[in-house]
Amino acid sequence: MSSLQNDTFLRALMREPVDYTPLWIMRQAGRYLPEYNATRAQAGDFLALCKNPNLATEVTLQPLDRFPLDAAILFSDILTIPDAMGLGLRFTAGEGPKLDHPLRDEASIKALRLPDVNSDLRYVTDAVSQIRRSLNGRVPLIGFSGSPYTLACYMIEGGGSDDFRHIKGMLYARPDLLHHILKVTTQAVISYLNAQIQAGAQAVMVFDTWGGSLSHSAYHEFSLPYLSEIAHGLTRESDGRIVPRIAFTKGGGLWLESMATAGYDALGLDWAIDIGDARKRVGDKVALQGNFDPMALFGSPDAIQQEAARILERFGRGSGHVFNLGHGVSQHTNPDHVAALVDAVHCFSKPYHV
Amino acid sequence: MSSLQNDTFLRALMREPVDYTPLWIMRQAGRYLPEYNATRAQAGDFLALCKNPNLATEVTLQPLDRFPLDAAILFSDILTIPDAMGLGLRFTAGEGPKLDHPLRDEASIKALRLPDVNSDLRYVTDAVSQIRRSLNGRVPLIGFSGSPYTLACYMIEGGGSDDFRHIKGMLYARPDLLHHILKVTTQAVISYLNAQIQAGAQAVMVFDTWGGSLSHSAYHEFSLPYLSEIAHGLTRESDGRIVPRIAFTKGGGLWLESMATAGYDALGLDWAIDIGDARKRVGDKVALQGNFDPMALFGSPDAIQQEAARILERFGRGSGHVFNLGHGVSQHTNPDHVAALVDAVHCFSKPYHV
Numbered sequence: 001m002s003s004l005q006n007d008t009f010l011r012a013l014m015r016e017p018v019d020y021t022p023l024w025i026m027r028q029a030g031r032y033l034p035e036y037n038a039t040r041a042q043a044g045d046f047l048a049l050c051k052n053p054n055l056a057t058e059v060t061l062q063p064l065d066r067f068p069l070d071a072a073i074l075f076s077d078i079l080t081i082p083d084a085m086g087l088g089l090r091f092t093a094g095e096g097p098k099l100d101h102p103l104r105d106e107a108s109i110k111a112l113r114l115p116d117v118n119s120d121l122r123y124v125t126d127a128v129s130q131i132r133r134s135l136n137g138r139v140p141l142i143g144f145s146g147s148p149y150t151l152a153c154y155m156i157e158g159g160g161s162d163d164f165r166h167i168k169g170m171l172y173a174r175p176d177l178l179h180h181i182l183k184v185t186t187q188a189v190i191s192y193l194n195a196q197i198q199a200g201a202q203a204v205m206v207f208d209t210w211g212g213s214l215s216h217s218a219y220h221e222f223s224l225p226y227l228s229e230i231a232h233g234l235t236r237e238s239d240g241r242i243v244p245r246i247a248f249t250k251g252g253g254l255w256l257e258s259m260a261t262a263g264y265d266a267l268g269l270d271w272a273i274d275i276g277d278a279r280k281r282v283g284d285k286v287a288l289q290g291n292f293d294p295m296a297l298f299g300s301p302d303a304i305q306q307e308a309a310r311i312l313e314r315f316g317r318g319s320g321h322v323f324n325l326g327h328g329v330s331q332h333t334n335p336d337h338v339a340a341l342v343d344a345v346h347c348f349s350k351p352y353h354v
Numbered sequence: 355m356s357s358l359q360n361d362t363f364l365r366a367l368m369r370e371p372v373d374y375t376p377l378w379i380m381r382q383a384g385r386y387l388p389e390y391n392a393t394r395a396q397a398g399d400f401l402a403l404c405k406n407p408n409l410a411t412e413v414t415l416q417p418l419d420r421f422p423l424d425a426a427i428l429f430s431d432i433l434t435i436p437d438a439m440g441l442g443l444r445f446t447a448g449e450g451p452k453l454d455h456p457l458r459d460e461a462s463i464k465a466l467r468l469p470d471v472n473s474d475l476r477y478v479t480d481a482v483s484q485i486r487r488s489l490n491g492r493v494p495l496i497g498f499s500g501s502p503y504t505l506a507c508y509m510i511e512g513g514g515s516d517d518f519r520h521i522k523g524m525l526y527a528r529p530d531l532l533h534h535i536l537k538v539t540t541q542a543v544i545s546y547l548n549a550q551i552q553a554g555a556q557a558v559m560v561f562d563t564w565g566g567s568l569s570h571s572a573y574h575e576f577s578l579p580y581l582s583e584i585a586h587g588l589t590r591e592s593d594g595r596i597v598p599r600i601a602f603t604k605g606g607g608l609w610l611e612s613m614a615t616a617g618y619d620a621l622g623l624d625w626a627i628d629i630g631d632a633r634k635r636v637g638d639k640v641a642l643q644g645n646f647d648p649m650a651l652f653g654s655p656d657a658i659q660q661e662a663a664r665i666l667e668r669f670g671r672g673s674g675h676v677f678n679l680g681h682g683v684s685q686h687t688n689p690d691h692v693a694a695l696v697d698a699v700h701c702f703s704k705p706y707h708v
Contacts, residue, residue, distance in 0.1 A: 163684060165649055172653025172661070215625035215647045217664065253608050254627055271569035273608055293569045295519055299526025307526070310571065330517060 004202075006139050009071040013203060013244035013266045013287050015320040021312060021349035022070035023342060024142070026290075027328030028063040029075045032335060035062050046091045047083075050076050053127040060131045064138065066335065067342045070322075071139050071203070074131060074196070076124055078146030078207055081188050082155050084115030095159070102158030104166065109177050112184050117195045124192075125199040132200030143201030145193050147208035147247075148185040148230075149223035155181065164213055171222060178222060186226045190233035197235045197243050205246040205268070206230060212251020219255060224262060231263025246289055250327065253278070260285040270326035276314035288315070289322040292341070297325075297333045301340040308344040317352045360493050363425040364557060367598035367620045367641050369674040375666060375703035376424030377696060378496070380644075381682030382417040383429045386689060389416050400445045401437075404430050407481040414485045418492065420689065421696045424676075425493050425557070428482055428550070432500030432561055435542050436509050438469030449513070456512030458520065463531050466538050471549045478546070479553040486554030497555025499547050501562035501601075502539040502584075503577035509535065518567055525576060532576060540580045544587035551589045551597050559600040559622070560584060566605020573609060578616055585617025600643055604681065607632070614639040624680035630668035642669070643676040646695070651679075651687045655694040662698040671706045 004010075008022040030036055039059050043049035050056060060075040079097050083089035088100030103109050115121060132141050146154075154160075156167040156178075170178045193204045211223040227247050234245060248268025252259060256278055259267050266287035269278055275291045282288065296307045308323070315321045323345045329338065358364075362376040383390055393413050397403035404410060414429040433451050437443035442454030457463050469475060486495050500508075508514075510521040510532075524532045547558045565577040581601050588599060602622025606613060610632055613621050620641035623632055629645045636642065650661045662677075669675045677699045683692065 163649065165652060165684060165686060168647070168649030169652035172650045172657045212626065215650075216628040216631075218647070219626075251605065251626065254631075272566065272573075272605065274570040277570075277608075293522070293572070295517065295522030296526045296569075298519060298523035303526045330519060332519060 003137055004140060005137050006070060009322060010140050010203060010241070010244060012319050012322050013246065013289075014242060015284065015287050017353070018319050019350065019353055020346050021315075021321050021323050021352065023323035023345045024069045024071040024073065025063070025329050025338060025341075026325050028067075028069060028073065029059045030329060031331035032329055032333040032338070033062055033066070046077070047089065050080065051123045053123060053130050056127040057130045057134050060127075061134060067339055068346065069139065069342065071142055072131065072135055073142040073205075074124070074128055074144060074201065076127065076144070078144070078151065078209070079154055080121060080124055081115060081146065081151055081185065081192060084120035085112060085155075085188070087155060097154065098159045099154060100158075102166070103155050103181060106174075106177060109181055112181060114184060114188050114191070117188075117191045121192060121195065125195050128196050128199035128201055140202035141200060142203045142205055143193060143196030144205045144207060145189045147206050147211060147223060147249075148182045148189060148226040149214070150208050150210045151185050151189075152178065152181050153210045153213075155185075164210065171218060175222075182222065182226050186229050189230050193230070194233075194235050197238050200238075201243070202238070202241070203244045203246065204234065205248065206264075208247065208249040208252070211249040216254065219249075219252070220258060223249065224255070224258060227259075227264075228262040248290070256281050266322065268324070268326075272326075274314055275311055275321070276316065279315060279320070284320075287320040287322065290324040290326045291315075292323065292325045294325040294327050294329055294333070297329065297337045297341065299337075301337060304337055304340050305344040305348070308341055309348050312345070312349050312352060315352070319353065323349070357491055358494060358556075359491050360424060363676060364494050364595070364598060366673050366676050367557060367600065367643075368596060369638070369641050371707070372673050373704065373707055374700050375669075375675050375677050375706070377677035377699045378423045378425040378427065379417070379683050379692060379695075380679050382421075382423060382427065383413045384683060385685035386683055386687040386692070387416055387420070400431070401443065404434065405477045407477060407484050410481040411484045411488050414481075415488060418489075421693055422700065423493065423696065425496055426485065426489055427496040427559075428478070428485060428498060428555065430478055430481065430498070432498070432505065432563070433508055434475060434478055435469060435499065435505055435539065435546060438474035439466060439509075439542070441509060451508065452513045453508060454512075456520070457509050457535060460528075460531060463535055466535060468538060468542050468545070471542075471545045475546060475549070479549050482550050482553035482555055494556035495554060496557045496559055497547060497550030498559045498561060499543045501560050501565060501577060501603075502536045502543060502580040503568070504562050504564045505539050505543075506532065506535050507564045509539075518564065525572060529576075536576065536580050540583050543584050547584070548587075548589050551592050555597070556592065556595070557598045557600065558588065559602065560618075562601065562603040562606070565603040570608065573603075573606070574612060577603065578609070578612060581613075581618075582616040602644070610635050620676065622678070622680075626680075628668055629665055629675070630670065633669060633674070638674075641674040641676065644678040644680045646677065646679050648679040648681050648683055648687070651683065651691045651695065653691075655691060658691055658694050659698040659702070662695055663702050666699070666703050666706060669706070673707065677703070
């Protein structure tokens with residue numbers, strides 16, 4: 001493997017000194033980029049794009065050719081695990097992901113099997129290897145997975161939901177069944193992320209997109225313990241370097257103290273929290289990633305720069321911040337506005353690191 | 355007006371001693387009740403039901419005939435104000451509310467006019483008067499309004515949204531236009547709530563359903579100051595008794611300290627926050643309302659009672675808690691489960707008030 005030319009991202013995650021605040025953009029390879037849409041059209045559909053390592057490599061690198069981002073992230077989907085478990089994933093136009101065989105009864109839950117990462121998910125690790133080779137040391141590559149609770153949301157609801165009544169019904173009526181699903185899924189996530197690390201991922205992120213829909217007590221019983229189990233099951237080093245771990249519970253700002261002791265090097269933040277307050281609350285336990293409202297990219301370039309400056313000022317001096325949005329970039333975003341954000345963060349952050 | 359037979363709800367909002375923790379249920383008159391669906395079918399559609407004081411009175415009282423709730427809430431919709439402003443409200447099956455004339459350009463924003471509460475919204479105050487007479491002092495009647503920011507979401511998006519890109523685009527690109535909408539809407543909300551108080555509402559609640567989608571700094575610029583202006587514009591007493599004010603920003607758990615000084619007697623809580631932590635954070639500044647995950651009503655009656663007991667235990671001894679859900683009751687809820695919750699709260703809370 002060629003040596004890493006820009007390790008600012010990895011250093012910031014470990015709260016080591018950096019020259020500027022690194023950034024990447026959640027869903028940076030996505031529909032706001034015309035070149036992405038062209039590749040996707042060539043693939044046929046979204047799932048075909050995920051499953052084709054050549055095309056997944058191509059779209060992973062596209063945003064890096066436009067913007068001087070400090071990390072690449074594997075192009076894939078969080079639902080690869082439920083798909084590999086045989087739940088029948090498909091993407092419908094306008095309606096998002098659907099699973100044809102949602103887990104609604106005890107028999108199907110007890111029949112849940114671990115996917116074979118080396119065969120069922122081979123297309124993912126192949127993509128990781130290929131992206132890593134293509135990056136050729138430009139920036140680090142992030143691998144990722146959905147969190148057990150978030151994957152279980154899709155596995156039980158059968159798709160997106162605005163009230164999560166099936167999974168929450170199970171949580172309150174048959175917590176034993178939900179714990180069984182979460183236990184199996186946790187093992188799958190650990191194997192999956194370790195396979196990505198082995199294939200070349202230099203940092204890993206667990207997306208707990210729906211953990212924030214839980215009550216305080218339910219989060220601490222049904223999401224956080226499994227996040228913690230994952231952290232403790234992950235390979236710590238690769239190529240003689242620590243592989244930093246990031247956990248992101250969207251809507252989890254109230255729970256930062258307990259998240260900070262779950263075994264992760266960094267925590268993702270959405271925009272509801274003031275990042276200065278968040279830093280005070282987690283102290284030197286973890287780095288922080290995120291905080292910019294993706295919708296602020298609909299403002300003028302001036303307003304975007306002002307908002308970036310505000311977040312940098314609120315975090316303050318020193319390392320331990322990876323700039324990012326608090327959610328994936330909207331498909332309606334003007335790529336020039338992303339460029340304005342990237343430039344602003346790189347430029348404005350330097351004084352905080354001298 | 356006949357004297358109030360059960361003022362537990364009003365006393366708890368003012369943190370005065372009570373014998374038990376009072377409760378009501380957000381959206382307690384709603385689609386989970388067969389008798390509600392029968393009345394709605396009779397009205398034709400949802401908006402016709404809101405606009406008919408006889409039928410609005412009938413559905414307001416229905417849940418009180420089933421459950422020993424400690425308050426009634428006016429049956430209405432938060433979009434009555436945008437409707438009275440001429441934005442063309444209609445409800446579409448399955449898609450929720452739509453406004454035919456969303457505010458998207460400077461000319462229409464500058465042309466926004468205050469509704470005449472005494473004519474355009476007379477059907478609401480007529481309903482309040484009639485409900486109050488029909489209640490005959492059983493329990494207090496709550497009046498309500500949407501918050502300026504939440505109303506502006508609908509007025510600008512033209513309906514529900516999962517990303518709020520139009521209002522947030524305006525917030526970041528033309529904050530002056532958004533402030534103009536919010537200022538006009540704030541005046542409308544003050545007149546509207548004062549008219550409800552004059553017609554007989556004994557407490558008022560402002561629903562800031564979408565304030566939680568804002569960033570920390572945007573919330574403190576675009577939602578909270580207007581909530582505060584409303585509180586300071588409201589009639590304080592009616593019939594020689596204080597009219598308590600409740601503000602509820604869903605997803606606002608991180609901002610309780612600043613909300614607690616905005617002029618309200620009580621703050622609504624969703625279920626993401628531990629109510630014991632919330633009580634510590636607000637101290638004796640305000641009472642708290644809510645905290646039960648509406649989806650926990652899909653558990654068994656035993657699980658429902660356990661969850662109610664947990665929340666009561668976390669709040670602890672003394673007055674200042676109005677039990678409620680953290681969001682409206684789901685249409686798929688079994689009414690018997692609501693009965694189990696009401697009984698559990700009334701019974702289990704007594705030891706905390708001796």
